[in-house]
Amino acid sequence: MRNFIKNISLALCSFVVVLVIIEITLKLIGWGQIVGFLPNEEWGYLMKPSQTASSYGHPVNINGLGLRGPEIDQKKREGVLRILFVGDSITYGGVKIKEEKLFCRIVEYLLNNNDDLRAESINVSAPGWSPQN
Numbered sequence: 001m002r003n004f005i006k007n008i009s010l011a012l013c014s015f016v017v018v019l020v021i022i023e024i025t026l027k028l029i030g031w032g033q034i035v036g037f038l039p040n041e042e043w044g045y046l047m048k049p050s051q052t053a054s055s056y057g058h059p060v061n062i063n064g065l066g067l068r069g070p071e072i073d074q075k076k077r078e079g080v081l082r083i084l085f086v087g088d089s090i091t092y093g094g095v096k097i098k099e100e101k102l103f104c105r106i107v108e109y110l111l112n113n114n115d116d117l118r119a120e121s122i123n124v125s126a127p128g129w130s131p132q133n
Contacts, residue, residue: 034095035060035127047126055095068092069099069123080118083107091125 034055036048049066052059063071076082085091085104093102100109104121111119 058098083121085123087125088129089127092127
C-alpha cells in the first residue's frame with residue numbers, strides 16, 4: 001500500500017512538472033500573452049487601455065482608448081478622412097495577424113497612396129463581440 005501511494009504521488013508530481021514546463025515553453029514562444037479585458041455593463045467587456053501583448057510572435061497594441069492600433073488624436077486633423085471599422089474578432093484581426101496586415105490598415109494604406117487624400121482608420125472591434133454587445 002505504501003508503494004502505491006508513493007507511486008501515485010510521484011506520478012502526480014511528474015505531471016505537474018510537465019505542465020509547468022509546457023506553460024513556460026508556450027509563454028516563451030508567444031502563446032498565452034493575451035490582451036487584458038475589463039468588465040463593462042453596456043458592452044459586456046472592453047479591452048484594457050494602453051497595453052501591449054504578444055501573440056504568435058506579433059505585438060498586439062491596444063491604445064489609450066482601449067482599441068487595437070496606434071494612438072488616436074481625439075480631434076481629427078484638418079484634411080484627414082477617418083474611417084471607422086466596427087466588428088468582432090474578424091475586424092479585430094484575431095491573434096495571428098500582424099497590425100499592418102489587418103484589412104483596416106490595408107484600406108488606410110491604399111487610400112494614403114492617393115496624393116489627394118489622407119486617411120486614418122480606427123479599428124473599433126474586439127474578439128468575441130456580437131450583435132448583443
